[in-house]
Amino acid sequence: MKVSGDFTGRLIKNRMAMAGLIVVMALFLIAIFANHLAPYPPDKIDTGNILAEPTRDHLLGTDILGRDVLSRIIFGAGVSLSVGFVAVGISTLIGVILGALSGYHGGMVDRVAMRFVDIMLCFPSFFLILAVIAFVGPSIWNIMIVIGITSWMGVTRLVRAEFLSIRERDFVQAAISQGAGDFRIIFLHILPNAMAPILVAATLGVASAVLIESGLSFLGIGVQPPDPSWGNMLTEGKDNIEIAWWLSMFPGLAILITVMGYNLLGEGIRDALDPRLKR
Amino acid sequence: MGFYVLKRVLLMLPVLLGITVISFSVMKMAPGDPTSLLTDLNPNMNEEAIKRIRAHYGLDQPVYVQYGKWLKNMLMLDFGKSFAPDNRPVLDKILERIPITLLISVLSMILILAVAIPIGVLSAVKKDSLFDRGTTIFVFFGFAIPTFWLALLLMILFGVKLDWLPISGFRSLNYAQLSFPGQVVDVMKHLVLPVFVSAFGGLAGMSRYMRSNMLEVIRQDYITTARAKGLDERTVIFKHALRNALLPVITILGLAVPGLIGGSVIFETIFAIPGMGQLFYQSVMMRDYPTIMGILVIGAVLTLLGNMLADLLYSLADPRIRVTD
Numbered sequence: 001m002k003v004s005g006d007f008t009g010r011l012i013k014n015r016m017a018m019a020g021l022i023v024v025m026a027l028f029l030i031a032i033f034a035n036h037l038a039p040y041p042p043d044k045i046d047t048g049n050i051l052a053e054p055t056r057d058h059l060l061g062t063d064i065l066g067r068d069v070l071s072r073i074i075f076g077a078g079v080s081l082s083v084g085f086v087a088v089g090i091s092t093l094i095g096v097i098l099g100a101l102s103g104y105h106g107g108m109v110d111r112v113a114m115r116f117v118d119i120m121l122c123f124p125s126f127f128l129i130l131a132v133i134a135f136v137g138p139s140i141w142n143i144m145i146v147i148g149i150t151s152w153m154g155v156t157r158l159v160r161a162e163f164l165s166i167r168e169r170d171f172v173q174a175a176i177s178q179g180a181g182d183f184r185i186i187f188l189h190i191l192p193n194a195m196a197p198i199l200v201a202a203t204l205g206v207a208s209a210v211l212i213e214s215g216l217s218f219l220g221i222g223v224q225p226p227d228p229s230w231g232n233m234l235t236e237g238k239d240n241i242e243i244a245w246w247l248s249m250f251p252g253l254a255i256l257i258t259v260m261g262y263n264l265l266g267e268g269i270r271d272a273l274d275p276r277l278k279r
Numbered sequence: 280m281g282f283y284v285l286k287r288v289l290l291m292l293p294v295l296l297g298i299t300v301i302s303f304s305v306m307k308m309a310p311g312d313p314t315s316l317l318t319d320l321n322p323n324m325n326e327e328a329i330k331r332i333r334a335h336y337g338l339d340q341p342v343y344v345q346y347g348k349w350l351k352n353m354l355m356l357d358f359g360k361s362f363a364p365d366n367r368p369v370l371d372k373i374l375e376r377i378p379i380t381l382l383i384s385v386l387s388m389i390l391i392l393a394v395a396i397p398i399g400v401l402s403a404v405k406k407d408s409l410f411d412r413g414t415t416i417f418v419f420f421g422f423a424i425p426t427f428w429l430a431l432l433l434m435i436l437f438g439v440k441l442d443w444l445p446i447s448g449f450r451s452l453n454y455a456q457l458s459f460p461g462q463v464v465d466v467m468k469h470l471v472l473p474v475f476v477s478a479f480g481g482l483a484g485m486s487r488y489m490r491s492n493m494l495e496v497i498r499q500d501y502i503t504t505a506r507a508k509g510l511d512e513r514t515v516i517f518k519h520a521l522r523n524a525l526l527p528v529i530t531i532l533g534l535a536v537p538g539l540i541g542g543s544v545i546f547e548t549i550f551a552i553p554g555m556g557q558l559f560y561q562s563v564m565m566r567d568y569p570t571i572m573g574i575l576v577i578g579a580v581l582t583l584l585g586n587m588l589a590d591l592l593y594s595l596a597d598p599r600i601r602v603t604d
Contacts, residue, residue, distance in 0.1 A: 115293060115294065115297065116297070118294055118297075119294050119297035119298055119301060120301070121537070121582075122294060122298055122537070122579040122580075122582045122583050122586075123298070123301070123537065123575070123578065123579045123582070124537040124538070124540045124541030124542075124578045124579070124582060125537065125541055126541035126542065126544050126545070127540070127541050127544070127559065127574065127575055127578045127579075128305070128575065130544060130559065130560070130563050130571075131302075131305050131563070131571050131572075131575045132305055132308060133563070134562070134563040134566060134568075134571050135305060135306065135308050135568075136308055207422075207423070211425055214425055214427075215425065215426075215427060215545055218425075218427050218545075219544070219545065219548060219560060220564070221563060221564075234427065234428060234431065237431055238431055238549065241431065241434055241435060241438075241439060241446075242439050245435055248428070248431040248432065248435060249432070251428075252425060252428030252431065252432070255425050255428065256420075256423050256424055256425070256428070259422070259423040259425075260419060260420070260422075260423035263419065263422055263423055264419070
């Protein structure tokens with residue numbers, strides 16, 4: 001699979017990918033310029049104005065402490081993105097190293113690594129994540145690390161499969177016969193040719209990490225208040241479900257749009273890379 | 280067939296052992312050790328007493344000895360006693376919760392199959408039609424909607440605004456006074472939203488999967504043959520194609536087990552359903568380590584059994600597997 005100008009052309013023409021890209025870029029800008037975009041500081045308490053319905057002053061209403069929901073959602077974007085990226089960074093790193101070793105060397109290394117993947121896949125991932133958090137304690141850093149070390153199995157299998165097939169290709173065989181070392185072959189010859197599917201998996205991985213983080217924060221074991229996270233905002237929504245629908249509605253919408261953005265981008269890249277797969 | 284079953288069961292053993300190793304490592308990840316919970320806040324603790332407590336729990340021994348002891352207890356289904364105030368054996372606490380979680384999982388699976396298969400088949404047969412496009416959009420939403428948010432929205436709509444369905448618990452307060460049919464209706468009303476929410480993610484995934492399976496099968500030579508010999512389209516689709524497209528669904532159902540069980544933490548907590556997921560959540564919140572470890576191991580073993588059951592069913596349905604594998 002060669003990433004070329006042809007690919008860029010197809011990517012630009014792919015409406016799905018472009019829609020996803022716009023959402024993702026917009027989220028980045030919102031996260032970076034949160035200070036300037038948010039109408040209020042995210043933790044500004046206004047006791048005279050608690051649980052206010054959406055109005056011109058507070059477009060998405062206020063919460064139980066009178067904090068502006070829109071501002072908190074804007075600041076939550078940064079949390080969500082950083083968790084997504086760090087977690088996927090970790091899982092991709094593990095997946096690439098393990099998958100490369102396994103696919104390149106085969107034999108015993110491969111068998112042990114693949115069994116390890118099978119074992120990890122037996123754990124309902126939410127159980128495993130929660131158990132680790134129960135032992136190490138909830139914090140944004142722990143969340144990132146735990147999501148990362150519990151979601152590398154898919155990437156490992158993918159990288160392994162890529163390595164198995166690319167290793168047999170002529171240019172790799174040529175490099176081997178010229179006496180190139182393992183390190184050189186893995187990182188200079190095979191890995192660059194396996195980048196495309198890894199990129200797709202990573203993009204889709206960010207989406208699932210964002211979902212997991214919001215779920216953990218919703219349960220109170222993720223990002224801890226008063227730091228705003230879309231998940232922990234929804235906890236407040238649940239606590240006030242009978243009186244304040246806006247507290248449940250808008251943070252969830254933010255998660256939905258974000259996750260969908262990454263999914264569209266990931267699927268779009270996949271289609272653009274290999275039009276034959278599109279159906 | 281007997282040989283195949285034996286092989287599958289034997290292959291399960293190293294995975295089972297691996298599950299215990301990973302669970303044990305999770306437990307060892309905690310900074311400090313379980314005794315710190317007892318000692319940190321107690322001013323009367325001195326070096327000597329801490330040493331005695333550590334020796335009592337076997338924590339002064341090498342890690343592999345500790346693992347061996349722990350593994351032995353696990354194999355005898357001795358998960359220890361809960362740290363929660365009730366101090367009951369962990370196994371009892373888990374066993375009384377499992378049926379509810381399994382009931383919801385099984386009902387969700389039935390719902391997933393009943394809805395996703397027709398959707399998948401129809402959108403494959405009518406590829407690029409309005410229906411197909413509609414389901415594609417639905418699938419994208421299905422993958423992106425956080426289930427707990429969906430649960431909240433449904434609670435607002437059906438519980439608060441319309442007041443049609445109860446939004447928490449497994450049965451009503453007056454359950455004992457209801458007649459038997461009344462009790463069944465009561466439980467069913469409580470289960471509608473949880474089952475729907477727990478099935479939702481799977482619905483999207485399964486209909487997508489079914490669609491691509493069906494598209495794959497329709498391209499095969501034997502379908503062309505069936506059409507060529509003049510069978511009507513209904514017979515071709517529902518008899519020849521559907522049967523073959525349904526085969527891999529068995530495996531996917533097996534793979535869906537961890538998702539359904541893991542998801543129980545979220546929806547059981549939201550809907551206050553006393554299942555394994557809620558117990559797990561409560562244990563995490565109060566750092567009830569024995570219960571956490573028990574549920575972690577049992578959850579993984581249930582998944583392993585689900586996968587194996589799926590593999591065996593598959594080999595029953597498709598003899599090729601037994602021969603080639």
